Amino acid sequence: xxxxxxxxxxxxxxxxxxxxxxxxxxxxxxxxxxxxxxxxxxxxxxxxxxxxxxxxxxxxxxxxxxxxxxxxxxxxxxxxxxxxxxxxxxxxxxxxxxxxxxxxxxxxxxxxxxxxxxxxxxxxxxxxxxxxxxxxxxxxxxxxxxxxxxxxxxxxxxxxxxxxxxxxxxxxxxxxxxxxxxxxxxxxxxxxxxxxxxxxxxxxxxxxxxxxxxxxxxxxxxxxxxxxxxxxxxxxxxxxxxxxxxxxxxxxxxxxxxxxxxxxxxxxxxxxxxxxxxxxxxxxxxxxxxxxxxxxxxxxxxxxxxxxxxxx
Amino acid sequence: xxxxxxxxxxxxxxxxxxxxxxxxxxxxxxxxxxxxxxxxxxxxxxxxxxxxxxxxxxxxxxxxxxxxxxxxxxxxxxxxxxxxxxxxxxxxxxxxxxxxxxxxxxxxxxxxxxxxxxxxxxxxxxxxxxxxxxxxxxxxxxxxxxxxxxxxxxxxxxxxxxxxxxxxxxxxxxxxxxxxxxxxxxxxxxxxxxxxxxxxxxxxxxxxxxxxxxxxxxxxxxxxxxxxxxxxxxxxxxxxxxxxxxxxxxxxxxxxxxxxxxxxxxxxxxxxxxxxxxxxxxxxxxxxxxxxxxxxxxxxxxxxxxxxxxxx
Numbered sequence: 001x002x003x004x005x006x007x008x009x010x011x012x013x014x015x016x017x018x019x020x021x022x023x024x025x026x027x028x029x030x031x032x033x034x035x036x037x038x039x040x041x042x043x044x045x046x047x048x049x050x051x052x053x054x055x056x057x058x059x060x061x062x063x064x065x066x067x068x069x070x071x072x073x074x075x076x077x078x079x080x081x082x083x084x085x086x087x088x089x090x091x092x093x094x095x096x097x098x099x100x101x102x103x104x105x106x107x108x109x110x111x112x113x114x115x116x117x118x119x120x121x122x123x124x125x126x127x128x129x130x131x132x133x134x135x136x137x138x139x140x141x142x143x144x145x146x147x148x149x150x151x152x153x154x155x156x157x158x159x160x161x162x163x164x165x166x167x168x169x170x171x172x173x174x175x176x177x178x179x180x181x182x183x184x185x186x187x188x189x190x191x192x193x194x195x196x197x198x199x200x201x202x203x204x205x206x207x208x209x210x211x212x213x214x215x216x217x218x219x220x221x222x223x224x225x226x227x228x229x230x231x232x233x234x235x236x237x238x239x240x241x242x243x244x245x246x247x248x249x250x251x252x253x254x255x256x257x258x259x260x261x262x263x264x265x266x267x268x269x270x271x272x273x274x275x276x277x278x279x280x281x282x283x284x285x286x287x288x289x290x291x292x293x294x295x296x297x298x299x300x301x302x303x304x305x306x307x308x309x310x311x312x
Numbered sequence: 313x314x315x316x317x318x319x320x321x322x323x324x325x326x327x328x329x330x331x332x333x334x335x336x337x338x339x340x341x342x343x344x345x346x347x348x349x350x351x352x353x354x355x356x357x358x359x360x361x362x363x364x365x366x367x368x369x370x371x372x373x374x375x376x377x378x379x380x381x382x383x384x385x386x387x388x389x390x391x392x393x394x395x396x397x398x399x400x401x402x403x404x405x406x407x408x409x410x411x412x413x414x415x416x417x418x419x420x421x422x423x424x425x426x427x428x429x430x431x432x433x434x435x436x437x438x439x440x441x442x443x444x445x446x447x448x449x450x451x452x453x454x455x456x457x458x459x460x461x462x463x464x465x466x467x468x469x470x471x472x473x474x475x476x477x478x479x480x481x482x483x484x485x486x487x488x489x490x491x492x493x494x495x496x497x498x499x500x501x502x503x504x505x506x507x508x509x510x511x512x513x514x515x516x517x518x519x520x521x522x523x524x525x526x527x528x529x530x531x532x533x534x535x536x537x538x539x540x541x542x543x544x545x546x547x548x549x550x551x552x553x554x555x556x557x558x559x560x561x562x563x564x565x566x567x568x569x570x571x572x573x574x575x576x577x578x579x580x581x582x583x584x585x586x587x588x589x590x591x592x593x594x595x596x597x598x599x600x601x602x603x604x605x606x607x608x609x610x611x612x613x614x615x616x617x618x619x620x621x622x623x624x
Binding site: 149150151152153154155182183184186187188189212213214215216218219221222223225226249253255256259260263264265293294295297298300301302303 | 461462463464465466467494495496498499500501524525526527528530531533534535537538561565567568571572575576577605606607609610612613614615
């Protein structure tokens, strides 16, 4: 018997999941969300977004959230940052990991960040310098939004994705995050692009961030697993969306993603009962929001056993 | 450039999709459903179920439906049959294809058909004899329900699935249908079982019938494609269910399945606009039913082009 491999699932609900939610979620709910995710065995949580409060009032409490959850044991807390200023704030808040995100699509970059993608690469260079100078143990994830296509521009040249991945890695990224920001990816493309990025970045970990906008979220996760990726973003209840991706959509559902991984024999460390209890809590906090996912309706198969993680 | 391969998607909505629907759908709606599916380019439709009307009043009009749609050009109409009696009726109705279904799970077989699986294999032998005697051009699909697990029995021995597939093929099946009746399959298992069945049946076509009960429907379809399967059942709106599979569940969604196939470069022959119009029509016919699927909410990607089928 082979020892069981692990798949890391990062709960991004308190960040991506809240991005388009109209109601400002109380800080204590966000903190409870993170605590319960950790208690359910989720190994990483993106707990907030370090965007300017003027741009997104939902995340005006990023400092309070960070203060409450960054020191909790048993998981890796991270925060999204769109620029150097957010990164400096994240470093000051003591996050062990920060996730920078830029766009491979020029049109998405201009619409979302008001700058060309080249300027975003230069910004990452300054973020790496700030990290190296102030908190060299902080890990930097470097995310490439619209890796698989863009609602504004349509197709995104794969060569540009590979070039950006190579340069972000060369500048000092600890992980490359390939994001299907608008739900355009398909399994064949995921396998092809993961292989192409691997040619550029070697053994640097790849994270895949998927949305289920067109129903292919878990099909794409399966393709990612087959391509060797062992780290995926997901959100409780499939919450989430992008202002530039119209239509019902969200991140891949954490419950179903965990079931996918476990049913294929990968250990996730996740306790399904506790995860379902978290989902119910979040549903109660966010009345009127659309919650997706099938496992919460149907339950685990008869006789299902979670995979046991490989001993370290 | 390789010529584009084709993936055949069979609409099973008028059969599996209606199995648990409480309201009796008028015969003219069923006929319009089939006509519109054919007009949308769907290459095969399972148009009814040849179960005794006492067991399922929904399909008491099977003869009328058959009379209206069996002769339509441009597609393959088929009907499900649970036994010899249904097959004899189907042969008399002139169906060019009949889909027999039996269970690999002994407990499901007893609960659903009130006989052990061995008796079902013997019944298929009689069906083949009836076909050979009366309508030798009629193709016989042989379906193995609970191939991937069973809500009553739990695990189903893979060796039994392989044995059944081998025997059905040996008796004269033209296609083997592997059915995830209750939504227990995972992608690793799909690849493994398809490979195992192929070892038994060689080049005989395999059809995969999937339910999205636990969210893995299209992930499992992707695994099937990777394992070389080019024929899948699906239903408009993801309608459908099994009396022994509790919880919200349905067949994989035809719209999203077609998008999955086309986005991976396979031709399905399906016109998405017409398919969406059919979905809207079916939704109007079945108020209160649960309709699934993402593409109907989000639309096709910007600049999306359907794959062109390989010239014959």
